[in-house]
Amino acid sequence: MTETHVNTVANSSASAPASLASDRPLGTPLGEHPTRVLFLGSGELGKEVTIELMRLGAWVCAADSYAGAPAQQVAHEYRVLDMANADALQSLFDEVKPDIIVPEVEAIATDVLAGAAAAGAQVVPSAEIAAICMDRERLRVLAHEELGLPTTPYRFAGSLEELRAGAAEVGYPCVVKPVMSSSGHGQSVVRSAEAIDAAWVEAQEGRRAADEGDVSRVIVEALAPLERELTVLTVSSSAGIVTCAPIGQRQESGDYRESWQPATEPAGEAERAQEIARAAVEGLVARARKAGETGWGVFGVELFVLTDGSILFNEVSPRPHDTGMVTMASQRLSEFALHARAILGLPITAEHVALSLPNGAVAASHAIVVAGDGEAEFTNVAEALAEPSTDLRIFAKPEVHGHRRMAVALAIGADEADARAKAGRVAEALEIDVR
Ligand SMILES: Nc1ncnc2c1ncn2[C@@H]1O[C@H](COP(=O)(O)OP(=O)(O)OP(=O)(O)O)[C@@H](O)[C@H]1O
Numbered sequence: 001m002t003e004t005h006v007n008t009v010a011n012s013s014a015s016a017p018a019s020l021a022s023d024r025p026l027g028t029p030l031g032e033h034p035t036r037v038l039f040l041g042s043g044e045l046g047k048e049v050t051i052e053l054m055r056l057g058a059w060v061c062a063a064d065s066y067a068g069a070p071a072q073q074v075a076h077e078y079r080v081l082d083m084a085n086a087d088a089l090q091s092l093f094d095e096v097k098p099d100i101i102v103p104e105v106e107a108i109a110t111d112v113l114a115g116a117a118a119a120g121a122q123v124v125p126s127a128e129i130a131a132i133c134m135d136r137e138r139l140r141v142l143a144h145e146e147l148g149l150p151t152t153p154y155r156f157a158g159s160l161e162e163l164r165a166g167a168a169e170v171g172y173p174c175v176v177k178p179v180m181s182s183s184g185h186g187q188s189v190v191r192s193a194e195a196i197d198a199a200w201v202e203a204q205e206g207r208r209a210a211d212e213g214d215v216s217r218v219i220v221e222a223l224a225p226l227e228r229e230l231t232v233l234t235v236s237s238s239a240g241i242v243t244c245a246p247i248g249q250r251q252e253s254g255d256y257r258e259s260w261q262p263a264t265e266p267a268g269e270a271e272r273a274q275e276i277a278r279a280a281v282e283g284l285v286a287r288a289r290k291a292g293e294t295g296w297g298v299f300g301v302e303l304f305v306l307t308d309g310s311i312l313f314n315e316v317s318p319r320p321h322d323t324g325m326v327t328m329a330s331q332r333l334s335e336f337a338l339h340a341r342a343i344l345g346l347p348i349t350a351e352h353v354a355l356s357l358p359n360g361a362v363a364a365s366h367a368i369v370v371a372g373d374g375e376a377e378f379t380n381v382a383e384a385l386a387e388p389s390t391d392l393r394i395f396a397k398p399e400v401h402g403h404r405r406m407a408v409a410l411a412i413g414a415d416e417a418d419a420r421a422k423a424g425r426v427a428e429a430l431e432i433d434v435r
Pocket residue numbers: 152175181182183184185221222223224225226229251254255302314315
């Protein structure tokens with residue numbers, strides 16, 4: 001069952017005219033023929049993209065598994081359903097009749113997405129890309145074996161025996177991950193052969209569809225000696241593919257805590273990182289085109305910089321990236337504005353993705369992760385934002401249970417250290433009561 005909620009007085013006609021994907025009608029979201037955009041997943045990233053789409057006059061409906069999700073609070077309408085349920089998802093498409101479908105989470109019934117694309121909806125960036133990127137095996141085979149991008153050595157396994165053999169080949173220490181999982185779920189670092197059986201169990205329990213009967217395939221890869229990690233936001237639009245300045249980041253227990261842009265690194269590294277990112281996205285977009293889809297949107301390409309300075313491709317999320325929240329401070333068009341424009345068919349060129357920072361300055365973001373049980377109330381905001389060149393986004397998620405990212409602090413500083421310190425002070429000054 002899909003719950004229906006209308007945030008606005010008028011409801012629009014479901015029958016939008018067939019229009020050129022690159023020339024969508026804008027400005028009449030409550031009229032007869034709006035461009036209808038449906039979000040599958042309504043988190044803080046989707047909220048920002050929703051705002052950007054609404055600024056350009058599109059109609060937006062935000063769906064999630066619970067009510068009150070961030071994007072649902074700003075969209076024209078919202079729906080609540082289990083997006084992994086194929087029937088529920090199909091009913092949602094039949095009812096909303098979206099021109100553009102934006103999957104914001106990976107746990108979505110992908111065959112229904114493919115069906116919608118075949119029936120003429122624009123899936124962002126494409127149903128084919130969504131299916132490839134949610135499957136580490138398909139993505140790694142494309143990136144390394146077809147596109148020739150450098151990755152850490154890896155093997156795939158469909159049984160414990162295959163995993164033992166694969167681990168012996170890539171060597172220890174290695175990392176075992178379910179081919180379908182995100183945010184570090186089901187992953188473990190294995191330091192010796194004795195611990196490999198436990199990693200298999202962990203992967204089976206942590207994979208996305210742990211309630212399904214089938215065994216999950218896993219990837220086992222060599223633990224790379226990381227110096228640091230980079231995200232290169234890459235935009236595919238009607239004007240081609242362009243890359244943003246690399247974003248540096250600090251990860252903690254599987255989640256990003258701080259990011260900064262541009263990442264200050266040795267000469268030549270940014271260019272190499274951008275080349276790998278562009279090649280990965282070109283490969284994905286080529287697949288989309290072959291399937292008759294646009295492949296338009298922002299991609300977050302995750303890269304490893306090793307202690308010897310070499311750069312490896314890790315993975316790519318076919319949507320704005322959480323580390324890219326820093327672009328709300330560093331670029332005139334944030335990753336969210338770029339995503340909105342790209343999916344509407346508008347051209348994005350190198351000028352559009354340029355940094356808008358004073359000479360030598362760096363921007364930083366600091367994720368505010370709140371612990372507790374209940375509603376999170378923010379006070380002392382005035383003091384937190386007293387310093388110039390700082391900013392804050394409070395996601396307005398209804399509740400915290402355990403740990404949850406609830407806000408992000410942003411800052412511009414003279415250099416990386418200054419920007420990170422400033423954003424950290426904003427986060428520190430906030431008083432957050434969970435009750
Ligand atoms: N082979 C590896 N060598 C070293 N570190 C690794 C390796 N694989 C993963 N990691 C670390 O674990 C993090 C998460 O891994 P990965 O990005 O593959 O999984 P994920 O579940 O998709 O995570 P997320 O959804 O947070 O991006 C990486 O950003 C990196 O810090």
